[in-house]
Amino acid sequence: MTDTASVWGRDDVSSGKGASDENFPVGSILLSKALRPHVHAYYDYARVIDDIADCETLSADEKIARLDAMEEVLLGKREPITRADALSAAKLRASLLKTGVPFETATDLLVAFRDDSRGTPCTSWDDLVQYCRYSANPVGRFLLHLHGEVPETFAASDALCTSLQILNHLQDCQKDLQRLNRCYMPEDLMAQAGATQDDLLAGRASPNLRRVFNTLLDKVDALNREAATLPGLVRGRRFRMECAAIVGLAHRLTQRLRREDPLAGRVALKRTDIMYAAGAALRAWS
Numbered sequence: 001m002t003d004t005a006s007v008w009g010r011d012d013v014s015s016g017k018g019a020s021d022e023n024f025p026v027g028s029i030l031l032s033k034a035l036r037p038h039v040h041a042y043y044d045y046a047r048v049i050d051d052i053a054d055c056e057t058l059s060a061d062e063k064i065a066r067l068d069a070m071e072e073v074l075l076g077k078r079e080p081i082t083r084a085d086a087l088s089a090a091k092l093r094a095s096l097l098k099t100g101v102p103f104e105t106a107t108d109l110l111v112a113f114r115d116d117s118r119g120t121p122c123t124s125w126d127d128l129v130q131y132c133r134y135s136a137n138p139v140g141r142f143l144l145h146l147h148g149e150v151p152e153t154f155a156a157s158d159a160l161c162t163s164l165q166i167l168n169h170l171q172d173c174q175k176d177l178q179r180l181n182r183c184y185m186p187e188d189l190m191a192q193a194g195a196t197q198d199d200l201l202a203g204r205a206s207p208n209l210r211r212v213f214n215t216l217l218d219k220v221d222a223l224n225r226e227a228a229t230l231p232g233l234v235r236g237r238r239f240r241m242e243c244a245a246i247v248g249l250a251h252r253l254t255q256r257l258r259r260e261d262p263l264a265g266r267v268a269l270k271r272t273d274i275m276y277a278a279g280a281a282l283r284a285w286s
């Protein structure tokens with residue numbers, strides 16, 4: 001076990017982001033009241049480890065040590081808990097023990113955030129998919145387990161989460177490079193299109209960079225088609241509506257990113273996109 005003071009004894013790393021800053025609803029009204037505290041426990045933990053990985057003042061080694069400590073708390077190997085961030089891991093541990101949701105849905109996230117902390121490059125599409133396997137897919141798996149859904153839903157949920165993660169990378173590609181020196185645009189696709197990381201820093205996307213975006217959006221379209229089967233596989237009515245809404249948001253964001261330039265301004269969801277998603281949710285009622 002690592003020495004407590006040396007790992008937690010640094011300044012707060014919180015980005016100040018909360019649930020309302022997220023693209024996709026984490027604590028939607030469609031979630032049953034009984035499950036909401038568990039979703040919030042998962043969300044708070046995910047926010048803390050994301051903030052650790054994205055912190056601009058910690059070294060890579062310090063980030064990894066903190067992520068490791070979070071894992072130890074989560075798995076009940078480390079006590080006592082005094083820091084707020086460690087508390088989020090302790091709370092999620094209690095929640096997972098109570099609900100029986102597998103611990104992998106929480107520990108898998110650490111794999112991606114350790115990669116982020118190390119600055120592991122994204123060399124290919126397969127790399128990107130593998131990153132999403134750990135950064136986003138566990139979120140969907142967590143929700144499915146929590147709602148008691150069947151394993152037949154997993155593949156469509158993975159497709160949805162991978163799509164959402166790549167859409168998020170496209171939205172933030174400039175900010176990620178500027179603030180975190182991180183590029184999730186696969187190096188091989190960039191090279192094939194003749195695009196460079198400098199293109200990501202411009203005020204608008206070059207034709208070469210646009211080709212990279214379009215290639216990724218073609219792949220996201222395929223993921224969205226698989227994701228569209230999810231609501232039909234989900235048994236719980238309210239959760240089915242939530243899934244349909246999120247599939248709708250992924251579809252709309254994909255369309256918007258085809259037409260708009262994420263370098264010229266943030267391509268954020270608008271009221272009309274939310275209305276579209278609400279319509280999809282209502283259609284999933286029956």
Ligand SMILES: CC(C)=CCC/C(C)=C/CC/C(C)=C/COP(=O)(O)OP(=O)(O)O
Nearest residue numbers: 022023024136139140157161164165168243
């Ligand atoms: C089964 C089911 C309903 C699955 C959907 C689960 C879900 C909402 C996954 C999203 C994962 C993801 C890419 C988060 C980033 O959100 P963000 O764009 O807010 O990230 P950021 O704040 O880090 O930029």
